[in-house]
Amino acid sequence: MTGVLAALGDSVTCGEGVGLRIPRELTWPWLLAGVLGLEPVCLAVAGATMRDVRDKQLPQVPRCTLGGVLIGLNDVCRGSFDSS
Numbered sequence: 001m002t003g004v005l006a007a008l009g010d011s012v013t014c015g016e017g018v019g020l021r022i023p024r025e026l027t028w029p030w031l032l033a034g035v036l037g038l039e040p041v042c043l044a045v046a047g048a049t050m051r052d053v054r055d056k057q058l059p060q061v062p063r064c065t066l067g068g069v070l071i072g073l074n075d076v077c078r079g080s081f082d083s084s
Helices: 028-036 050-060 073-078
Strands: 004-009 039-042 066-070
Touching: 004 028, 004 050, 028 039, 028 066
Parallel strands: 004 039, 004 066
Antiparallel strands: none
């Protein structure tokens, strides 16, 4: 592997959520990293909001070749997109 794919987000990214558990090698970060020949690093956490990504996940991102973020459903369900 020649680089790193850093993935941030919520259950859609990490593969775990309400009644859902997908083997990590079948989640989009691992599948995409495999196709691109990159090492996957997933910082996503089930239940995360946009604020969580900004405050908790983003500061942990390693030096990477490519990054991906898939987030927002928890904010919609809670009725707020306030990330301030």
